[in-house]
Amino acid sequence: MGPLGHTVVSGAVAGGVWAATGSMPAAGIALGVGVLMDVDHLYDYYHRYVKREDGQIFVLLHAWEYSLVGLAVWAFVFLNPLLLGAVLGHLAHVTTDHVANHLSRYAYSIVYRVAHGFDAAYIFPSGNSVHSHKPAFWLLQLDRRLGNWLEYRIEALFRGSVRRAARSEATSTPADD
Ligand SMILES: [Zn+2]
Numbered sequence: 001m002g003p004l005g006h007t008v009v010s011g012a013v014a015g016g017v018w019a020a021t022g023s024m025p026a027a028g029i030a031l032g033v034g035v036l037m038d039v040d041h042l043y044d045y046y047h048r049y050v051k052r053e054d055g056q057i058f059v060l061l062h063a064w065e066y067s068l069v070g071l072a073v074w075a076f077v078f079l080n081p082l083l084l085g086a087v088l089g090h091l092a093h094v095t096t097d098h099v100a101n102h103l104s105r106y107a108y109s110i111v112y113r114v115a116h117g118f119d120a121a122y123i124f125p126s127g128n129s130v131h132s133h134k135p136a137f138w139l140l141q142l143d144r145r146l147g148n149w150l151e152y153r154i155e156a157l158f159r160g161s162v163r164r165a166a167r168s169e170a171t172s173t174p175a176d177d
Helices: 003-021 024-050 065-074 081-101 109-115 138-171
Strands: none
Touching: 003 024, 003 081, 003 138, 024 081, 024 138, 065 081, 065 109
């Protein structure tokens, strides 16, 4: 799912957290975690464009396990509204990505991804990609387009910095003295 969808879903979750806990900061954390979790894609871009290693998907923050561990910690150890906000924001993000992105059934399990060496072939079944599925609802289509545009811009930034680094490496003369 793209940034628009995550903002709408996380906004609703934040409203629920606020109503349930009466804590505005907890609601803010739910919204922040739900929207900003996709920052982990930056590591994947770094891996792909700077290290030039393809064929793996990391998205290290995307995993059911973190939500479940967080919920257990909240329920049994640390009954704190801020933790609840973070956990619910995270859970909402992973759930909406799982439903909207049509990846393999276990794609959002970090244990599954580690066990398969983050191999993209296990995450995108039969060569499917997150971009190949067209959402039926216009708002989701707009969200997908916005997400793709953002991804394209970030990829371009990474490619540009890699090109600049390669150029400056080629023009600099080695210092022998
Ligand atoms: Zn995501």
